Amino acid sequence: xxxxxxxxxxxxxxxxxxxxxxxxxxxxxxxxxxxxxxxxxxxxxxxxxxxxxxxxxxxxxxxxxxxxxxxxxxxxxxxxxxxxxxxxxxxxxxxxxxxxxxxxxxxxxxxxxxxxxxxxxxxxxxxxxxxxxxxxxxxxxxxxxxxxxxxxxxxxxxxxxxxxxxxxxxxxxxxxxxxxxxxxxxxxxxxxxxxxxxxxxxxxxxxxxxxxxxxxxxxxxxxxx
Numbered sequence: 001x002x003x004x005x006x007x008x009x010x011x012x013x014x015x016x017x018x019x020x021x022x023x024x025x026x027x028x029x030x031x032x033x034x035x036x037x038x039x040x041x042x043x044x045x046x047x048x049x050x051x052x053x054x055x056x057x058x059x060x061x062x063x064x065x066x067x068x069x070x071x072x073x074x075x076x077x078x079x080x081x082x083x084x085x086x087x088x089x090x091x092x093x094x095x096x097x098x099x100x101x102x103x104x105x106x107x108x109x110x111x112x113x114x115x116x117x118x119x120x121x122x123x124x125x126x127x128x129x130x131x132x133x134x135x136x137x138x139x140x141x142x143x144x145x146x147x148x149x150x151x152x153x154x155x156x157x158x159x160x161x162x163x164x165x166x167x168x169x170x171x172x173x174x175x176x177x178x179x180x181x182x183x184x185x186x187x188x189x190x191x192x193x194x195x196x197x198x199x200x201x202x203x204x205x206x207x208x209x210x211x212x213x214x215x216x217x218x219x220x221x222x223x224x225x
Contacts, residue, residue: 020089020092020093020205020206020207021071021072021206022056022071022072022073022074022075022089022090022093023071023073024054024056024057024059024066024069024071024073025054025055025056025073025090026052026053026054026055026061026066027052027053027054027055028049028051028052028063029049029050029051029052029053029060030048030049030050031044031050031051031060035050035051035060037051037060037061037062037065038059038060038061039061039062039065039066039068039069040061040062040065042062044060044062051063051065052066054073055079056073056075056076056079056080056090056094057073057074057075057076057079058076058079059073073090073093074093075090075091075093075094076094077094077095080094081138082138083100083101083102083137083138083141083164084102084134084137084138084163084164084167085167085168085169086169087168087169087170088100088168088170088172088205088207088208088211089205089206089207089208092207093207095141095142098207098210099207099210099211099214100164100207100211101141101142102137102160102161102164103161103164103211103214103215104214105142105144105146106146106157106158106160106161106164107161107214107215107218109146109147109154109157110154110157110158110161110218111218111221113148113154114154114157114158115221115222115225116225117154117155119155120154120155120158120222121158121162121222123155124155124159125153125155125156125157125158125159125160126153126156127159129151129153129156129159130156130159130160130163133146133151133156133157133159133160134160134163134164137160137164146160170208172208172211172212172215173204173208173212174204174205174208176203177200177203177204180200180203181197181200183196184196184197184199184200185197
């Protein structure tokens with residue numbers, strides 16, 4: 001049901017759905033030497049903690065100005081230290097992709113050589129090898145080598161994909177929408193239930209929505225095999 005709903009939602013959504021917005025990750029910062037606010041262009045006064053800096057893109061503004069800055073953060077790859085444990089929207093904007101590249105790379109590898117494997121997502125791979133894949137993505141990003149030459153056991157790749165989702169600071173189905181999905185699923189009338197789930201899907205942040213859509217398409221292929 002979810003896979004068909006996600007596909008339906010994709011068809012009814014405009015391309016603007018993928019114009020991902022991201023709030024800035026501001027933290028109090030002490031600047032060395034004279035510094036000007038990049039929002040109001042006025043001088044930042046004081047010896048310490050003169051303003052705030054976005055940890056993801058480096059934007060420097062007054063604390064009071066930070067409340068008025070639009071959700072236009074463009075994360076800098078130099079500032080994004082990890083792939084795992086990184087906010088999903090932050091990661092996709094840093095890499096300029098619709099979905100986290102780790103999801104795309106793992107699913108491509110799984111579909112290329114693992115769809116006929118029994119217990120594809122049930123059987124666990126060796127934990128230390130899964131951690132190796134995690135470190136490879138954190139270190140090499142989209143250049144990480146997860147081919148059969150390096151990891152012949154496909155359960156290592158499925159384990160790495162499951163670990164990525166477990167490590168997300170905000171789950172694919174976000175904390176804000178989880179209870180709404182549960183409530184929608186409890187509706188007894190089938191048509192009303194479908195419509196309610198569809199409406200909740202539209203509340204997901206675009207990067208989360210697109211990741212869920214892609215994952216559902218993949219899991220449907222898994223069930224067919």
